[in-house]
């Protein structure tokens with residue numbers, strides 16, 4: 001079982017039902033938030049008789065949802081939106097009544113409706129008197145729910161609030177949290193701060209024209225998503241693209257190489273990994289004309305000056321960064337990538353061949369090789385989302401062993 005925290009940035013909808021154990025959910029909410037989870041709370045009507053919504057509003061920093069047929073709430077984050085928002089619905093405590101309704105597929109209040117409307121996993125931590133737990137109906141419901149792939153957390157056995165002793169106590173908050181870890185991804189880059197550049201840059205010629213390239217930004221955006229999914233805190237510095245930044249990514253929009261450099265230098269101070277995936281224009285006009293250039297003459301000469309090499313500038317200002325470059329080549333792919341890896345003193349380089357029309361710029365497919373100074377992995381042509389996941393899967397262990405060597409070396 002995984003034991004490290006992979007709850008950072010996970011969206012957890014905490015459902016609370018009418019059990020005396022509801023007081024334990026305050027500690028649970030607090031601990032989830034402390035571990036970096038984004039927690040929203042939904043309470044059944046009975047739950048509000050045991051603990052106030054105000055407690056959870058104060059702990060989570062968000063309004064607590066209690067009713068289904070609420071026009072005001074539907075105007076904010078409505079029930080379907082809330083169901084889609086959640087990465088996990090955790091019902092703790094789950095009363096015998098709620099368990100029965102859940103098993104029957106009822107949608108007669110907000111929490112049961114959300115459970116039906118979500119595609120995300122649902123975990124329940126039962127809490128009830130030992131006789132209620134042992135009751136045949138409860139046992140049948142529990143059995144049926146585990147066959148339907150609901151995650152059952154507990155219950156524990158021991159002294160009960162009513163004075164009985166036996167099974168039915170809700171698990172303690174640390175035990176519930178421990179059981180949640182395996183429900184999420186590996187957390188291979190948990191809490192690692194990553195800055196990624198993506199897309200093309202635009203170098204102004206005059207107020208209406210610019211120099212640029214065919215980069216769509218798809219690879220960088222897919223990488224940003226894969227990093228977030230692996231638990232990282234991601235800043236995406238994006239040149240102009242038509243894409244929407246993935247959820248949970250802090251996106252900074254820039255136009256020119258100089259703007260991208262500026263943002264990169266600022267973000268790098270707070271980053272562990274810098275991934276330079278943008279197709280930065282190599283040259284820019286020495287000056288951009290302040291007025292639109294007229295087409296009076298038959299020819300026009302543009303004076304260009306080399307743009308700064310962003311990854312080199314970033315690594316020389318932050319030598320402790322783990323630096324990942326991209327090499328888009330049209331010939332001698334691996335040889336050129338190896339040279340670039342050494343010349344720029346990168347930790348990893350991802351090489352892709354942009355000479356083939358079905359791969360690389362502007363399309364959804366990419367074929368890449370990932371190189372360090374002592375290893376080489378390659379991936380056949382695959383969708384960019386799969387390429388991004390593959391890159392992160394290989395990058396994470398390389399980063400962690402680099403970090404260990406740095407600490408001990």
Ligand SMILES: Cc1cc2nc3c(=O)[nH]c(=O)nc-3n(C[C@H](O)[C@H](O)[C@H](O)COP(=O)(O)O)c2cc1C
Pocket residue numbers: 016017018019020021044045046047094095096097098099127128129132
């Ligand atoms: C003092 C008190 C404590 C209760 N504790 C529990 C409990 O721990 N577990 C449980 O299943 N029901 C318990 N109940 C009964 C539930 O509150 C009741 O079945 C309620 O309808 C549950 O509603 P809900 O499932 O919509 O939250 C308790 C009732 C009272 C009055």
